[in-house]
Amino acid sequence: MRGMIYLIIATILAAIGWGASKMVVMTIPGDIFIGTRFLLASFVLAPFCFKQFRTLTGKQILALSGVGLVLSFALQVWVYAVSITTSLAEGAFIMSLAMIIAPIISWILFHNKPNKAFWIALPISVLGMILLTLGNGWKLEASQLGFMLSALLLSMHFVLNKRIIGSVTPLLSICVQLFIVGISGCLYASFNSHPPFEITQHAIFWFLISTIVATAIRYLAQTLGQFSVNIETASLIMILEPVWTLILSISVLHEVVAPQKIIGGAVIFLSLFVYIKLSRRLK
Template identity: 55%
Template sequence: MLNKPSYRGELFILLSTILAGVGWIASKFVILEVPGVTFVTARFLLASIILLPFCYKQVFALRPKQVLSLCAVGVVLAASIEVWVYAISISNTLSVGAFIMSLAMIIAPFISWILFKVRPPRIFWLTLPVTCIGIMLLTLTNGWVIDKSQWYFLLSSALLSLHFVLNKQVLNKTKPLTSICVQLFMIGLVGLIVMLIVHPESVQLNSHIVFWFAVSTLIATCLRYLAQTVGQFSVKIEKASLIMILEPIWTLLLSVSLLGEVVEPQKLIGGGIILLSLFIYIKFANKTSTQ
């Protein structure tokens, strides 16, 4: 009797995209009342402490070279997160930011080409013009004027692409959960250093802030990365990538329902084109690599 295929890994990755969408909304609610740098510091330091009991033996067994590599990659991710949080704080359209952030998969081949001389596949050059059309429809809704937050989302996406490329190198020698724990700690540490420099204003806590901070830390960080790690353990990278591009869809739905965001048809078409180009790129790039 044949065993039925298990979709446990796919369901974990799908769950991680939903939790990531929740993270966009929770972050927006928190930074309306808390300085972004304070939020980043507290969120990621606490998240790394929560994950540490599950991998502390592996963390303390890391060699100095591995620690330095993970810390360096974590600093890149920290830069992306800091820019992302600032972009959220000045943005009125989270859904647009989420679609722009999804471009990390398109920008990554450029980074890999520059750093490691890995030439992008042919499908990359075919989908790039389609992606550019999507970006134009998504951002240029008031003539040839791009909102300030969109530039920061694009910068954050580029930094996230750099992290994606570098992280792939360090994961070859380190277990995913160990890597995530160290990198989350580095994000918090970088945030703490920035906080000491800029001296943000004191924060008066209330139940509203505490609730959304807990959602952001426990659900959108710890559970999200844990679900993503478990899912990626048993799912091929091409299938995982296809599922993970659903994140901006959940962000759009949550932003419209919870924040009352109004999305023009032009932006919906632009976001749809970006998702289509990402789908085609990931599908055919991995198909050609396995031939």
């Protein structure tokens, strides 16, 4: 029961992260935000796994760094989409499709054929995407394309991360990868030119929320929860993230979400639910 509570808290904190990130990128360039946010978050988590760093081999460090770079790329695309989107809830539901895309990536990279549950859930998710994204005819917005690309990259990160996580504890893996995201993000930002911007108290407040609450504490809660909850239950709980984001977007950010998009999000949620529930029954 405690593990489930940790995971529910993690999904709520992740949703808060969507709102906090949107607030920050209204003032601070997204690439600078991602670099500093994840670098500081890795420093917050480091004390919890400091002794384990000495056990890492060169091969493990290289593998974690490579996977971390994929995550960094995904997050840079994501934060750009967040900075230009008018609907965080829409972005959260599109990003949740990474779970459906992952089996395709695994099939392409490692020849792991998807199970029957995937083929049942896939057309449902496609229908949800159509309802969610094609509100103004057959024209995709730049933010929607950004979220789709980020979901694709994030699914690649899921697949690659799963192959290396067996030899490294989850918390240590997360800490190293967040550090790589932070370092690479800062390097990327240093090569970009940015218009003058002012770091206000408002921006600092939301930056700290996104860094400490929505990144460090969120990943710590998620890791603690995953240790004591089976994979199926954990996956079902984790798909609550876009639901919380939708509630946050409407209630706090006062976003107006068209009924068609709400239905599309619900259909995507259904596809994820079907995929997770049937994965253990159909082989």
